[in-house]
Amino acid sequence: MSQPTQEDEVLAQQAAHGGTFPASAPEAKGMSQGQIVRKRFFGHTGALVGLAVFIIIFLLAFTSVGWAFIPGWWKYSHLDVSPLVNDGAPTSSLWPLAWGEHPFGQDRIGRDLFAMTMRGAQQSVIIMLIIGAIAGMIGAVVGGLAGYFRGWVEAILMRLTDIIIIIPVLLLAAVVAQMASRRDEGSWFSGFAASNGVLVLGIFLGLVSWVGLARLVRGEFLTLREREFVDAARISGASNARIIFKHILPNAVGVLIVNVTLTMSAAILLETALSYLGVGVKSPDTSLGLLISQNQEAFATRPWLFWFPGLFIVLICLSINFIGDGLRDAFDPRQKKFKARTAVETARHSSTTTALAAEAPKGS
16 A cells, blocks of 8 residues: 655645645735745746846846947947957857957958847847737737627637738738838838837737737636636626736736747747848848858858857747746746645644643643
């Protein structure tokens, strides 16, 4: 016969004491919602590592080569051309530890790869944030309304979602890129896109990246709207807006956040693919995908031109995924770690206290 596990022992002691579970009380006792979320997030090791990596990349990218009208501390920009040093190979080394003139190396015409990689990381982060904001907002609104109101509202919104799903993103991106590259004076779009290419690309990808999120949010709302606490809110006279934002959305925020972060990390890969195919960020500006595309023929002779842009793509995507995982665990009220040892000790202490309290009148 198999031995009972620690969780079985805790459940047995819980049943012996009237179904109470004292181990769960100290975690939330005397703590606000924000304090509980912060405690759970900062207790998630993967999320903290991802957050630290993303902050380092963000600060390094936006302070090194500057952004907008703010100058950077690095001496080269992504457009500067200088004589080749060390035949364009990276001048940095781990032993002895050295940074050198061009730590990431140079391309064939002498541009500093560190400056270009930092500029590409800037573009990727900006596009990622724009896509996350637009896709998250549209997906949450469309999916929430469809899942809560059902009927004709759901039919219209879901058919709109189906239409956008079947549109090939690559084909539509090529059309937008062609419109943006037009030089006729009557095209206001080409003038706007020429000076705001990253913004245009981020808005476009955000407007076509919300469909999967909308379907997931709709499914979550369909489940939650039938729960007892929603029925209780309706009976008490709560409005639809209060039920959606006060009761249902906090319980669906875990699904929403983790899928927004997945959309953001996928957006970087999508932007990389579009830039690689020539319909994303265009020269003289640069992005991580465009760097890989421009140097694909030099892979055998100058592999460092791929190493560093590819490394930053991987680091950004992984850090965003880890952050999303931590936020999901922090915001979802149904997420709770089961600490078997603490639960057993607390249950045994409760059992001892109860036994002493029961024996006290006999000795008096």
